[in-house]
Amino acid sequence: MTKIDHIGIAVNSIEEALPLYKNLLKIEPSGEEILEDRGLKVVFLEIGDTRIELLQPISDNSEVSKFLEKRGNGFHHIAYKVEDVSKAIEEAKNMGFKPLSDVPKDGAHNTLVAFLHPKSANGILTELVQHK
């Protein structure tokens, strides 16, 4: 792991969430992307050498819908940058973490990603990100 790539925050509405970041942190959103297969719209906010990722459902069975129903808007996951995500999955498995899949999948902005179950990572959903 080389750095914190981004921090994921689940929100019911990106439009309603954005003023906080624009007004308080004075950061502008960049790179809106629709991830159809995950049922999500994502927007990134660059801060220093890392990013905040806002995640909004665009379908009822999106990857963050259950989370939002249970907990409402809030911190969703931390993402670490890795050089080789397939290797990182194997290493994480050997260390006792529980990857949600043995195979990386496409993430936002030309990345390959994998997730470690929060129950195996101190209650934090953990994403491993390789930039292609």
Ligand SMILES: CC[C@H](C(=O)O)C(=O)SCCNC(=O)CCNC(=O)[C@H](O)C(C)(C)COP(=O)(O)OP(=O)(O)OC[C@H]1O[C@@H](n2cnc3c(N)ncnc32)[C@H](O)[C@@H]1OP(=O)(O)O
């Ligand atoms: C990849 C695109 C983009 C990018 O960066 O490029 C993204 O980041 S997309 C981000 C959204 N995608 C995902 O989160 C995919 C991986 N997540 C999952 O597969 C599920 O959400 C999973 C397995 C983490 C949770 O399973 P499920 O949805 O079925 O939820 P449960 O309510 O049954 O949860 C079981 C248990 O885990 C706790 N939980 C769930 N989500 C989180 C979370 N984000 N952080 C911490 N803990 C979480 C939940 O409360 C349950 O605990 P319990 O004690 O039993 O109540």
Ligand SMILES: [Co+2]
């Ligand atoms: Co993410």
